[in-house]
Amino acid sequence: MKFFIDTANLDQIKEAADLGILDGVTTNPSLMAKEGITGDKNILAHYKKICEIVEGDVSAEVIATDFSGMISEGKKLASLAENIVVKVPMTRDGVKAISYFTDHGINTNCTLVFSAGQAILAAKAGATYLSPFVGRVDDVTWDGIKLIEEIVSIYSIQGYITEILAASIRSPLHIVQAAKAGADVVTCPLSSILGLFNHPLTDIGLAKFLEDHKKAAK
Ligand code: G3P
Numbered sequence: 001m002k003f004f005i006d007t008a009n010l011d012q013i014k015e016a017a018d019l020g021i022l023d024g025v026t027t028n029p030s031l032m033a034k035e036g037i038t039g040d041k042n043i044l045a046h047y048k049k050i051c052e053i054v055e056g057d058v059s060a061e062v063i064a065t066d067f068s069g070m071i072s073e074g075k076k077l078a079s080l081a082e083n084i085v086v087k088v089p090m091t092r093d094g095v096k097a098i099s100y101f102t103d104h105g106i107n108t109n110c111t112l113v114f115s116a117g118q119a120i121l122a123a124k125a126g127a128t129y130l131s132p133f134v135g136r137v138d139d140v141t142w143d144g145i146k147l148i149e150e151i152v153s154i155y156s157i158q159g160y161i162t163e164i165l166a167a168s169i170r171s172p173l174h175i176v177q178a179a180k181a182g183a184d185v186v187t188c189p190l191s192s193i194l195g196l197f198n199h200p201l202t203d204i205g206l207a208k209f210l211e212d213h214k215k216a217a218k
Contacts, residue, residue, distance in 0.1 A: 024056035102126030
């Protein structure tokens with residue numbers, strides 16, 4: 001399973017990249033706004049900076065909601081760097097745009113996916129990645145991980161090659177569950193990635209090893 005970080009914060013992207021386990025980045029308009037990045041020029045420049053830090057795929061989301069707007073924005077984004085993936089919402093125009101980008105060799109990430117039916121449409125359009133929102137499904141008391149399992153099963157039966165990118169990940173447990181469910185990629189905040197390191201027995205064990213080493217050296 002690939003690890004993507006879900007942020008537009010350059011320091012956090014660098015910190016995750018430094019760990020040596022980062023495969024890519026996803027962003028969305030909310031995450032860009034959180035970093036105070038506004039205006040077309042600044043947004044494009046910020047994506048360029050992210051692509052300079054990370055070799056893997058970087059998802060950059062279109063703001064337009066109509067087909068022709070998505071196409072012109074997506075082309076601009078895709079021309080920034082080879083590893084840009086154009087993120088497109090799961091709408092009628094979005095699916096049409098994904099199909100267009102697929103035909104023109106531009107990688108896509110279909111976002112705001114909440115059902116297996118939507119997952120089928122995105123795969124049919126040739127999306128490179130599909131982003132079901134695990135945490136937001138949990139928020140409404142459905143089961144986000146069950147949705148991942150369902151899509152993994154359908155894609156396997158149908159032989160769809162779209163990669164399932166578990167998004168809206170909120171905890172280290174979500175990461176483990178997404179891996180178990182068969183997600184191809186997980187995108188999560190830095191805190192969830194770092195949370196995977198934690199185990200009290202590791203801390204206790206390391207302290208004991210170092211103590212024993214010190215004693216033996218006396
Ligand atoms: O990749 C989509 C993700 O950023 C949404 O996460 O936590 O806002 O539901 P969240």
